[in-house]
Amino acid sequence: MALTKHAQNRMQQRGIPPLAVELLMAYGRIEYQNGSQLLYFDNRSFKRVCKKLDAARKNIEQLAKAYLVIGENGQVITTSHRTKQIKRK
Template sequence: MYTKHAEKRVQQRGISQEVCEMLLSYGDEKFDGHGGIVQYFSEKSVSRLIAEKGIQYCKKNIKQFKAYLVKSARDGAIITVGIDRTPHKFKVLGAA
């Protein structure tokens, strides 16, 4: 379930529902200290995704791995989504 805020951010930031579903299925989690859980792609989660979807799929969609979402720890509703501007290097993909 997406909050109205999250629906707006998905549109504004061009993050597809498929990416959000991949984050929910494969992304690592960390608590944000404010009642939310941040889900993001890490080296480990990208490795799990490669095992399931294949290396070519992942290399083709590497830019999507900078996406993250924040969901409620209480009910799991997606509060917001965004793109991490920090440079990433996923060694398992051999690319930045």
């Protein structure tokens, strides 16, 4: 997955490791918002990640609120941590 320079900067500033991006791409729930995709962990997808990576569970729990915004061209635009609930359509 290609990352914009902005996304790379935000990952570093917000302490989001590349593993989080990979896990979100593989297991995250997708919501479509304003022409972009928002990938995040809901309870179900996060449980799947925990089951898959049981040994590393303690380390990945902090990533439960991470999310990605992916643009129309398929590049990750930005990454962050959720501070409020995502509105589903």
